Amino acid sequence: GEDVEQSLFLSVREGDSSVINCTYTDSSSTYLYWYKQEPGAGLQLLTYIFSNMDMKQDQRLTVLLNKKDKHLSLRIADTQTGDSAIYFCAETLRDGQNFVFGPGTRLSVLP
C-alpha cells in the first residue's frame, strides 16, 4: 500500500541549515507537500511541489524532488528557533482526493 516515511527527529544549531528527508511509494502522486505543526496547533501548509518539477524555492525553503528514487527533501536555510516544530511530508494519491502523511519529523533548533 501507499506509505510515506520520514526520520522522526532532527536537531540543528541556530543559523545552520536543516534538511528533512522523506520517501514515498506512489509513483503517480501528482503533488507532494510539506506541512509544519507547532505545539498545540493544526497543520500549516508550508510549500508543495508538482511532480514534474525537480526543485522549488520559496525564501528560506528549498524543496528537492527525485522522482526516480521517490525522495523528497525540505531544506531550511538559516534555521531559527521559531522553526522548531514537527514537519510532515505528504503526497496525494492518484485519485487526487486522498492525502497520505508521513509520521512527521520533530525539528529541534538549539541555541
Added chain:
Amino acid sequence: NAGVTQTPKFQVLKTGQSMTLQCAQDMNHNSMYWYRQDPGMGLRLIYYSASEGTTDKGEVPNGYNVSRLNKREFSLRLESAAPSQTSVYFCASSEVETQYFGPGTRLLVL
C-alpha cells in the same frame, strides 16, 4: 474568512459515551476530511467527503460515523467512545491541490 473551524477544542469522555465533533469551512471547498493524529504515527484518515452528500471510509473508520450536512459542515460522531479513540482529531478541507486544516480537537476517553 475563518478558514476551517472545529468545536470543541477539548473534550473528556467516559468509555461508552457518545459525542459529535463539529467542523465547518468557509472557503467553498468541495472536499472535507477527518483525521486522527497519534504520537509517531502521523495523520490517519478516518473519513472523507468528496462533495456534499457523499462520504467514504478512510484508513481507520471503525468506531466512527460522519455526516456531510451541507457544503460547509462535516461532523464526526463517536457512538460509544473507547480509550483507543483518545487522540487529536483534525478536520481539513481542500481545493484541487492544497489542504487546509482546522486547529484540532483533543479528545481523552477514560
